[in-house]
Amino acid sequence: MANDREVLRIVWEGQIPVRFQVDPDEIDGVQQPENFYLMISRLSYLPLVTDKVRKHFARFVSNEHQDGEVWYDCNGTPLKWHYPIGVLYDLTTSREDNALPWCLTIHFTKFPEGVLIRCPNKEIVEAHFMSCLKEADVLKHQGKVVSAMQKKDHNQLWQGLVCDKFDQFWAVNRRLMEPVGDQDGFKHIPIRSYNEDGTYLQKLIQPTTDSGQKRTVQDLLEDFGTPVRKAAENGNTTTAQG
Amino acid sequence: MENPGDDRKETSIERDSSIDTVPDKQSTKIDILLNATGNVPIMKKRKWAVEGNKPISSIMSFIHRYLRMDAEDKLFLYVNQTFAPAPDQIIKNLYDCYGSNGKLVLYYCKSQAWG
Numbered sequence: 203m204a205n206d207r208e209v210l211r212i213v214w215e216g217q218i219p220v221r222f223q224v225d226p227d228e229i230d231g232v233q234q235p236e237n238f239y240l241m242i243s244r245l246s247y248l249p250l251v252t253d254k255v256r257k258h259f260a261r262f263v264s265n266e267h268q269d270g271e272v273w274y275d276c277n278g279t280p281l282k283w284h285y286p287i288g289v290l291y292d293l294t295t296s297r298e299d300n301a302l303p304w305c306l307t308i309h310f311t312k313f314p315e316g317v318l319i320r321c322p323n324k325e326i327v328e329a330h331f332m333s334c335l336k337e338a339d340v341l342k343h344q345g346k347v348v349s350a351m352q353k354k355d356h357n358q359l360w361q362g363l364v365c366d367k368f369d370q371f372w373a374v375n376r377r378l379m380e381p382v383g384d385q386d387g388f389k390h391i392p393i394r395s396y397n398e399d400g401t402y403l404q405k406l407i408q409p410t411t412d413s414g415q416k417r418t419v420q421d422l423l424e425d426f427g428t429p430v431r432k433a434a435e436n437g438n439t440t441t442a443q444g
Numbered sequence: 445m446e447n448p449g450d451d452r453k454e455t456s457i458e459r460d461s462s463i464d465t466v467p468d469k470q471s472t473k474i475d476i477l478l479n480a481t482g483n484v485p486i487m488k489k490r491k492w493a494v495e496g497n498k499p500i501s502s503i504m505s506f507i508h509r510y511l512r513m514d515a516e517d518k519l520f521l522y523v524n525q526t527f528a529p530a531p532d533q534i535i536k537n538l539y540d541c542y543g544s545n546g547k548l549v550l551y552y553c554k555s556q557a558w559g
Contacts (some may be wrong), residue, residue, distance in 0.1 A: 282532070284530055330530065333528045333529070333530075336526060336527035340524075345527075401534065403537060404538075404541050406540060
């Protein structure tokens with residue numbers, strides 16, 4: 203998997219054109235802001251683009267809220283910042299109306315307490331991302347690879363994602379995507395199966411069947427029970443698989 | 445969970461209103477083991493049965509209340525001393541992937557431990 207460089211690069215380069223607007227109720231004054239457009243990596247997280255979006259809209263909302271915590275919705279559905287953007291896009295667009303750009307609304311007030319997890323700073327996002335990598339490594343290698351890494355390796359993974367540096371990221375990530383020791387492949391496959399309502403299922407999935415055959419994506423979808431319209435892999439493999 | 449400090453029902457964190465009904469797959473109880481780590485009080489009772497479809501945040505707020513921690517006190521929760529699950533992760537998902545000997549082992553602390 204770590205050797206399939208062309209595929210890895212295509213997955214890495216997956217982007218979504220996004221149109222941001224600000225909640226009209228939050229506009230302070232008569233001047234209406236123009237919409238704001240960005241191309242965003244499917245592998246990234248919303249708080250990592252917030253600086254740019256905030257900068258565009260901040261002067262149109264009241265002073266007291268300009269620097270506060272923001273959140274996003276798509277057609278009224280609050281978006282979980284801790285899901286990768288590609289997962290959020292897939293969950294909020296149906297096959298029939300996947301017209302681009304993806305239209306999101308940024309909010310500076312009325313945080314939906316109890317629906318979304320708060321995200322006061324980017325360190326929280328980094329901690330969450332690293333936890334996902336660790337969890338995935340527990341499944342793949344019983345956590346041996348990630349725990350043998352140094353702090354600088356962790357930084358390199360995170361900075362690779364934040365700065366959109368494929369080579370920097372994969373120089374470290376390849377270690378997470380290879381078998382270790384006498385392991386033939388991964389011990390288990392880290393995968394999450396998302397439901398339409400944004401919840402997900404996780405199961406312990408072996409890479410091979412009882413008779414030793416390699417399992418296919420179809421096998422996995424059956425494991426999770428249909429209808430599984432959208433499956434997205436978790437943590438580390440999100441960044442490998444999109 | 446709505447009744448903090450209610451210890452009458454020894455084996456359950458929550459007062460289970462559906463106890464007399466046949467539990468469906470979603471509400472099956474899961475045994476969890478809560479271990480203190482670092483500079484944080486231990487809980488007299490470590491083993492609890494919780495509903496599998498509840499998010500991990502419900503366990504966090506339960507511990508918070510049980511230990512009478514201050515509202516601003518942070519609490520970190522780890523699975524098997526390895527990673528911190530997202531607060532909205534469902535307990536059953538964790539049990540299915542990381543449970544052993546019929547229970548899910550969680551560690552709690554006030555500062556990042558394996559983060």
